[in-house]
Amino acid sequence: MSLRSGLLRIGLRPERPDYRPHIILDDLGRGMLHSELCQSSGFLGPIRLGLRILWCPVSLKDLIIRPITPGDSLAELTELIHRAYARLGAMGLNYTAVDQSVEDTARRISRGECAVAICSGRIVGTITVGGHEQDSRCEWYRGEQVAIANQFAVEPSLQGQGLGSMLLDWAEKWARERTLDELAVDTAEPATHLVAFYTKRGYRNIGFIQWKGKRYRSVVLSKTLSEKTS
Numbered sequence: 001m002s003l004r005s006g007l008l009r010i011g012l013r014p015e016r017p018d019y020r021p022h023i024i025l026d027d028l029g030r031g032m033l034h035s036e037l038c039q040s041s042g043f044l045g046p047i048r049l050g051l052r053i054l055w056c057p058v059s060l061k062d063l064i065i066r067p068i069t070p071g072d073s074l075a076e077l078t079e080l081i082h083r084a085y086a087r088l089g090a091m092g093l094n095y096t097a098v099d100q101s102v103e104d105t106a107r108r109i110s111r112g113e114c115a116v117a118i119c120s121g122r123i124v125g126t127i128t129v130g131g132h133e134q135d136s137r138c139e140w141y142r143g144e145q146v147a148i149a150n151q152f153a154v155e156p157s158l159q160g161q162g163l164g165s166m167l168l169d170w171a172e173k174w175a176r177e178r179t180l181d182e183l184a185v186d187t188a189e190p191a192t193h194l195v196a197f198y199t200k201r202g203y204r205n206i207g208f209i210q211w212k213g214k215r216y217r218s219v220v221l222s223k224t225l226s227e228k229t230s
Contacts, residue, residue, distance in 0.1 A: 060119060060161055065170050068114040072123065077116065078105045080123050084153035093188045094215050097151065108151045115170050117154075117163060124155040125163050129171040131180070138186070138209045140220055146182045147175035168201060176225050184222040188214075195219055
């Protein structure tokens with residue numbers, strides 16, 4: 001009997017037909033993904049014995065992208081970020097987002113403007129964008145006409161459906177509205193799928209930076225925002 005049929009037999013059914021079940025089960029009740037069911041999902045809460053059942057959206061129906069509000073849960077947002085970066089953590093890449101605290105999430109948001117993607121009432125994506133960082137160790141980030149995007153995450157079950165591009169569109173629009181020339185990002189050099197994603201979006205390689213405490217070198221990429229709003 002499959003895990004899916006087993007869940008249905010004991011009466012665990014999603015509240016919506018467009019959601020799929022997903023189990024996380026390990027000694028801590030977190031972090032182990034059962035690919036037999038699906039990659040990831042929205043957290044509903046602990047059941048028993050360290051078992052967590054999650055129901056994941058499988059489409060972008062009813063999606064909206066908007067600035068974060070005080071009513072949005074930073075705990076829910078942090079859980080999303082952890083799920084989105086779990087694959088990178090499994091590659092041995094110690095991104096801050098792999099295990100950051102709720103306080104870390106709030107601190108990173110406070111340095112810019114955060115957008116959240118909402119689907120069926122749940123946070124399924126996010127990006128934070130801000131202006132240049134005068135004291136950054138990265139020379140490119142100190143440029144006065146450079147905006148910087150970070151804390152960029154998409155629900156794993158929705159990756160590959162265009163949500164990441166929509167969030168980047170939001171960040172690029174934010175920068176254009178402030179008449180900034182560039183939007184910059186950085187990501188781990190070994191995360192070649194992410195480097196390819198940004199390159200396809202028109203981002204070019206600016207150089208490399210070794211962030212303190214990271215086990216990898218980061219690629220700095222930037223896109224020229226040629227169309228600005230007045």
